[in-house]
Amino acid sequence: MTSNSSKSTAVLIGIAGGTGSGKTSIAKALMKELGREEVVVLEQDSYYHDLGHLIPEDRMRVNFDHPDSVDFRRMQQDLEALLEGESVEVPIYDYTAHTRKKETRHISGHRLIILEGILVLADQEVRDLMDIKIYVDTPDDVRFIRRMTRDVKNRGRSFESVVDQYYKTVRPMHLQFVEPTKRYADIIFPEGAHNRVAIDILKTKINALLGEGQTKGEVIPT
Numbered sequence: 001m002t003s004n005s006s007k008s009t010a011v012l013i014g015i016a017g018g019t020g021s022g023k024t025s026i027a028k029a030l031m032k033e034l035g036r037e038e039v040v041v042l043e044q045d046s047y048y049h050d051l052g053h054l055i056p057e058d059r060m061r062v063n064f065d066h067p068d069s070v071d072f073r074r075m076q077q078d079l080e081a082l083l084e085g086e087s088v089e090v091p092i093y094d095y096t097a098h099t100r101k102k103e104t105r106h107i108s109g110h111r112l113i114i115l116e117g118i119l120v121l122a123d124q125e126v127r128d129l130m131d132i133k134i135y136v137d138t139p140d141d142v143r144f145i146r147r148m149t150r151d152v153k154n155r156g157r158s159f160e161s162v163v164d165q166y167y168k169t170v171r172p173m174h175l176q177f178v179e180p181t182k183r184y185a186d187i188i189f190p191e192g193a194h195n196r197v198a199i200d201i202l203k204t205k206i207n208a209l210l211g212e213g214q215t216k217g218e219v220i221p222t
Contacts, residue, residue: 010083011209012129015116016181017136017189018174019065020146023116026136026189026199030114033203040082040110044117046091047075050100059098065118065173072123075115079129082113095155111210118174121181131209132202135185140171 013030015023031039049071051059062069078088087108092101121127121135144166151157182188189198 009085009210010111010113011131011206012079012083012113012115013132013134013206014120014127014130015114015134015136016118016121016178016185017134017138018140018143018178019118019170020143020150021136021138022146022189022194023118023136025194026134027114027116029199030112030203030206033199034112034206038110039112039114040107041114041116042075042078042090042107044070044075044115044120045095046093046105047071048093048098050091052097052099054098056097062098063169063173065169065177067119067122067177070117070119070123072126076123076125076129079113079115079126082107082110083129085109112206118178119181121184122177127184132205133184133186134189134202135182135187136189137182138190 015026017023027041031041047070048064049069051062054062074091078090081088087106089104090107092103092105093099094101115126115130121133127133147166147170148159148162151162152159187198187202189195
């Protein structure tokens with residue numbers, strides 16, 4: 001596991017894996033275990049490029065499962081600032097219009113930063129900032145069913161559009177760009193947050209890293 005020596009008190013964890021793999025469930029489990037006041041979760045989706053300069057028809061043609069759709073430089077700048085104890089204004093992405101909203105999300109003062117998304121291990125500069133890199137390895141059929149449920153229930157998509165997108169972009173991009181990032185992971189999670197042994201091991205490692213970085217106060221109890 002690689003730790004950036006310039007960091008003082010904050011720990012950065014990257015959680016990658018295919019769509020519907022259970023990345024968010026792991027992030028939520030860590031928040032519950034370690035305390036919400038200590039943990040902040042950043043989503044890769046917040047850093048999609050603003051497509052306001054394109055007409056709506058062209059925005060719909062953008063492949064959001066390709067690394068080029070993500071503003072990794074803005075992501076890197078925000079992470080560096082947070083790790084140095086500064087506050088940031090994280091973009092809020094409008095999935096319907098494919099643009100960034102005028103409002104932002106103010107973040108500051110957290111000791112544990114979790115960055116989750118399918119491609120968070122794809123960019124070397126972002127990856128090098130991480131103390132722990134995780135890849136959630138979940139069977140393809142389980143991931144597809146979870147994505148289908150999410151997109152139909154929460155994003156107003158039709159069954160046909162979800163299937164069409166899965167075959168045209170999601171699956172090929174997963175094979176080309178997402179799954180290969182598994183080789184960068186320090187920990188590969190089978191079963192996501194349901195794997196209690198892996199969660200407990202990760203919690204212990206996080207507490208150790210937080211203990212190394214602090215100058216006073218107590219480590220979060222395990």
